[in-house]
Amino acid sequence: MSVVSSERVAAPLVAVAEPMVAFVVQGAKRSVLGERTFDYHAGQYVVVSVDLPLTSQIIHASPAEPFQAVGMALEPAIIAQLLLEAATPAAAYEGPAVAVSDADEGLLEAVVRLLRLLDDPRDHQVLGPGVRREIHWRLMNGPQGAMVRQIGSADSRMSLVARAVKWLRPRYNQVIRMEDLAGHLGVSISSLNRHFRAVTAMSPLQYQKQLRLQAARIALIAAPHDVATVGYSVGYDSPSQFSREYRRMYGLPPAQDAARLQVELDPGHGVHGVPT
Known part of the structure; x- marks a missing residue:
């Protein structure tokens, strides 16, 4: 489980989001997949069911009311086991692998219980798996249940x-x-x-290209002046093509974007925790 807190609105960042659910406690965030935009705010959750390169941005945060969210990985093995125990087949699902819904009281109560268990490692080790299982079950029977159930179905x-x-x-x-x-x-x-x-x-x-550019962006944070070498390392034969595609995705040339990211990721810049 990861917890995120940010006191400021952030620039859009592209990252591969693995199968997970994230609950917004305060503030709001936006994620973009292709031409579709997903906004989610306090009291809502977002589900991602496969590894997706999402462009995400905190859109509502301030020192007085920082953005806060809690994330948890979704585990195919747990979902598959629950499908077997409930003798319920995975329903058909035709939509994208990301969706937003309101969180009901039972789901929020389970998330709060799991967070409280983090205060005691022994309690978390013994009781945590059961609460995680409950959260999976509630998601499987919630508004995005069809999508979540697909995660545990081998032939979906x-x-x-x-x-x-x-x-x-x-x-x-x-x-x-x-x-x-x-x-x-x-x-x-x-x-x-x-x-x-x-x-x-x-x-x-297109998915592979997004993976390339994300890997390049991470490498450039450590080596912002070695643009050509980074481009070659992620599979580009042409430095000009690399710079062109990088700028098209991130809005700035590689070196300038890396310099901006170094400032934004500085520990004193108002973001705490692991990004969700």
């Missing part, structure tokens, strides 16, 4: 895309062929593209 569209993402992520800096990915998954290229775009709002190659 979500599972297919998750396997594609698992294949793509370690190959972000390589030249890949769609034939190889489709063959690995045992589907046709057209079927792969259709399912992948439905879940992630982008093609596999």
Whole structure:
């Protein structure tokens, strides 16, 4: 479980969000996937069901009322076990792999109990798994239940895309062929593209490019003046193409963006905790 607190509105950041649920305690945040925008505020939660490169931004925060959120990873094994115990099949789900809903009282109570267990490591070790299981169950039976249930179903569209993402992520800096990915998954290229775009709002190659640029951004924070080397390290043969695509995604040339990030990520700049 992660806790985030920020006293200021932040610039948009792109990061790969793994399957998780995040509850907003105070303030508001915005996440963008492709052309779709998701705003969520106090009393709401956002669910992400596969690894997604989201552009996210805190949009409501101040020193008097800082943005606060709590995040928890979603575990396919727990969801699969609950599906078996309840003898309930995973319902069909055709939407994207991110959604926002209001949190009901039972779900919020379970989250608060899990947070309180963090104060005592022994209590958390013994009682925490049961509360995490309860949170999964409540999510499976909530407004986004169909999407959450797909995470635990081995033959779902979500599972297919998750396997594609698992294949793509370690190959972000390589030249890949769609034939190889489709063959690995045992589907046709057209079927792969259709399912992948439905879940992630982008093609596999577009997804790979976002992974490349995110890896480059992280590397540039440590080496802001070595733009060409960073570009080559993430798979770009042309420094000009790297700079052009980087600027298109982040709004600034690589070196300028890295300098801005160094300031924003400074511990004294008002952000605390692990990003959600």
